[in-house]
Amino acid sequence: MGLFDSFRRKKQDDSIQMAESISFNGQATTLGGALWGTDKNITEDEILEIPAVQSSLELITSSIAQLPIKLYKRNSMGDYEEVTDDYRSELLNKEANENITGYDFKKKITKDILLYGTSKTVIEKESKTSNTIRALYPLDTKDLMIQIYLQNGYKRFAKTILMSKAGTYEWADEELLSVLKSTDNGITGDGILNENYKLLKLATSQNEYQTKLMENGAMPTSVLEADSKMNDEQVMRLKRAWEELYNGAKNAGKTIILESGLKYKQASIDPDKLQLTEGKKDVISDIARAFNIPESMINSSANKYNSNEQNNLYFLQYTLSPLMVAIEASLTKSLLLESEKAEDYEFRFDPSALLKATTKEQTDSVNAKVKGGLMSNVQGKRALGIPVDPNEQEFYQYTTGQVLFDPKTHVILNPNTGMTIDSVTGEILQEGVRSSMGNVSHETTVNDKEPSEDVEDDK
Structure with a gap:
């Protein structure tokens, strides 16, 4: 232990x-x-x-x-x-x-x-x-x-x-x-x-x-002065009477009538000095x-990105x-x-x-996908809400792509079709036929071809 x-x-x-x-x-x-x-x-x-x-x-x-x-x-x-x-x-x-x-x-x-x-x-x-x-x-x-x-x-x-x-x-x-x-x-x-x-x-x-x-x-904050001292009851009575007559938006603009030596002094409030507007903006931002x-989604005057698309992207991601x-x-x-x-x-x-997106943006996006082979013509129509004929043939659009050049042999190869060409003479050295799925299904060379009837006649 x-x-x-x-x-x-x-x-x-x-x-x-x-x-x-x-x-x-x-x-x-x-x-x-x-x-x-x-x-x-x-x-x-x-x-x-x-x-x-x-x-x-x-x-x-x-x-x-x-x-x-x-x-x-x-x-x-x-x-x-x-x-x-x-x-x-x-x-x-x-x-x-x-x-x-x-x-x-x-x-x-x-x-x-x-x-x-x-x-x-x-x-x-x-x-x-x-x-x-x-x-x-x-x-x-x-x-x-x-x-x-x-x-x-x-x-x-x-x-x-x-x-x-x-x-x-x-x-x-x-x-x-x-x-x-x-x-x-x-x-x-x-x-x-x-x-x-x-x-x-x-x-x-x-x-x-x-x-x-x-x-x-609605009436500016004010001060009432009396020539003589008033007791509590008189003060409360005067306050109630003043509020009933002049306070509130419904009493705005009424003429003030003073008696018994009362004097009215205005104590105005400047909203700018109180910075109420600026304070409210800061609170909305916070x-x-x-x-x-994005603040612009609740305050139109504060568009940080100057683009609804950017705002929506931020909103979704973050x-x-x-x-x-x-x-x-x-x-x-x-x-x-x-x-x-x-x-x-x-x-x-x-x-x-x-x-x-908008109709134009959506159409452009679908067109790009169809042309790039990511979407068929039928899928593109459905994405845009276009009715599809039941007999319409569905296909994907592909391109032949780029070719490869061998500088030593001067041979050009098309990888997508399997065809090779002599770049000097233009002679087709090898042909390739691709299936619908893009795979080479048949290859022939020029030398393997049977001579045509025209060639035999010439001989």
Whole structure:
């Protein structure tokens, strides 16, 4: 036994203790019982009163909600092929349950990811022993409490509790479909309500201040002076009478009548000196950065790229893509069987709806693919929505490509046809006829040819 044996970590296979209990109403309790977040009590309803927040949230959630989620399987060639007959695709895109559509389901979970960093969905199955999923029910994250437990100091598992008007319900967290953003523990994430609390609080305070300024500042802020001292009752009576007669936008322009030695002094407020306009612009810019979207998408006067195409590209790559990947990974993890995962099944979004171009751009793109042999004439018509005649012959367009020249023998070779030519005399040394698939199916040389009748006659 060594001197430091008493300091060795004790093995505790069954040691389980609660690490923290997190609720998404602005409070969280740690293991030690300390309370944090009570000064960050800003709600979803409050921030939705900020126009820039509402626009950003609607832009992102509706963009993702309109994208179809498809199931793919990797084939023997290493390419992913769509599985078109799987019922889970119907749940995700058409009807998640008897109440909400697939569009609403995707929009709901995206909103909770953005605001709270956490989305939890109940996976209802046909029975306890069945693997068939009947419906998906997204929970309201703001009504959730998640209790996280530690085993042996490092292994985490959790219990999710829904506190609703109908009662309290709980699930083991691994039974739920969880989509997370900015997570450290794989159970809960972090959204802008916590990450950008100060910014959101500033924006709500700014809105409230401007509203009060409009309500009380239709007449300039002013001071009333009296020749003699007034008691509290007289002051309150004068204040009420003044507000009734002159405060508010509806009383703007009324003539002020003073009596009993009262004097009116104007204390005007210059909005430029208060820098309200500049302050509001800065807040809108910060909100756009918080949601990681191009500012011009919520503020037309701030087009950084001077191009809608560049804005859309940034929006897809840096705003939507991280959220889409998080959702895809969670769907693959929770909705697929282990045997399906082993066979390389996975869920993916189809972003083509966001990449729709103008008619000219789309036509030019399809033409380039047809001419390059990447798409057949029939596929090109279908891509452009042009009806295809059932009797129309389908073909791929190829070119003969480049030729190779041997400077030593002066022979020209066309690799695509297999033909070789003497560049000095122009004589065809070898002919090659290619099949429809591009492979040489027949080769002949000039010397192998049977002499023609004309040649025999000449002889």
